[in-house]
Amino acid sequence: MKVELRIQRFNPEKDSKPHFENYAVECEPTDRVLDAILQVKGVLDGSLTLRKSCAHGICGSDGMQINGRNMLACKVLVKNLKQPIVIEPLKGFKIVKDLVVDMKSFFEKYRSVQPYLQNEDPVPEKERLQSPAERERFDDTTKCILCACCTTACPSFWSDPNYVGPAAIVQAHRFLFDSRDKAKEERLNVLDSREGVWRCRTIFNCSDACPREIDVTRAISEVKRNLLFKKL
Amino acid sequence: MIYRGKEGQWSWVLHRITGIGVLLFLLTHILDTMLVGWGPEIYNKVMSIYRHPFFKIGEVGLFAAVLYHALNGIRIILVDFWPRGTQYHRQMFYGEVILFFLAMIPVSFLMLSH
Incomplete structure (x- = not known):
C-alpha cells in the first residue's frame, strides 16, 4: 500500500523554524510507522534524523507525536492510521534536529527522584524478602521505559517545564511503594513541592499516551493521596 | 497541531473555560453591585x-x-480520592455530560421563557 507521510523537519544549521515536508513510500499494511520513516530515510532523504534503537517497543527511543498523539513509532501499524500520517517530535523539549529532541532535562528530573533501591539496613544472609502482595503494590510502575511520551503529552509540563513530570513520578512511585526501600523522605522532598505532584491536573493524557499501558494518573493520584494523609 | 487528547483533556479544557467564565461574571457582579454606593439612579440604569x-x-x-464546573469538580474529587476513580474517569465524564443536558434542557426553557 502507498503510505503518505507528513514529517516535521528542522535543521538548526539552515532553518529558522520547523516546517513540514511530504513523502510517499510503498509499505505492507502490517508495517509500522517506524518502517515507513526508515524507508523515507533510506530511499528518499538520508538527512532525516530520528532516534531508534531496539525497534520493538522496549527501549523507548522512538517516541514521537503521530497524528497528534504521542506514540512509539515501532508500536503502531500504518494500516491503523489516517493518511497522511503526520509526524512531529515530542512537544515541550528543544528540537535538536528533525524528530530528535533534547531530553537532558527529562533525565535530570528522572535522577532527582533517586530511582534506585535504597536500604541501609544490614545486608541479610539471602535476599530482602517481599511477599507477592507487596510486590504487586508497585507492579504497574515497574513497566516504564522512559520514552517520555507521558511527560510530553502533559499540558502542565508544556506550561511549566520545571514540573517534575509524570515519568519521574512513575519512577518515584515504583520505589515509594516498594516495601524494601527506605529513602522515602528524599523522594518526597521532590514530589511534595511546587514543581512536584501537585502540578498534576488529572488530565489523563499521560495514561492515554503510555505505550506500556501504565495507569500513570493513578500512580500520581496514589502519591498525592498518600502525601495528603501522611501515609508515606 | 493541537494535541489530540481524549475525554480527560477536553474535560479539563472545559473546566478551565467555565472556571474563567464564572470568575469574570463574579468580578462584573461585584462591580455592578458596588455601584449602589453611588446612588439608586446609576445602579438602576446599569441594571x-x-x-x-x-x-x-x-x-x-x-x-x-x-453546572459543568460543579459536575466536573465532583468528577475530579472522585478521581483524586476514590482509589478506583482513575479507572472510571471516562464513564464518569459521560455520566456528567448526560446529567448536564438533563438539567440544562428544562432550565434553559424556564429561563428563556420567563
Missing part, C-alpha cells in the same frame, strides 16, 4: 442593561458554566 436579550442568553450560559 437595566441586563434586561437586553443578549444578557438573557448570557444568564443561561452562566448557569451552564456553573
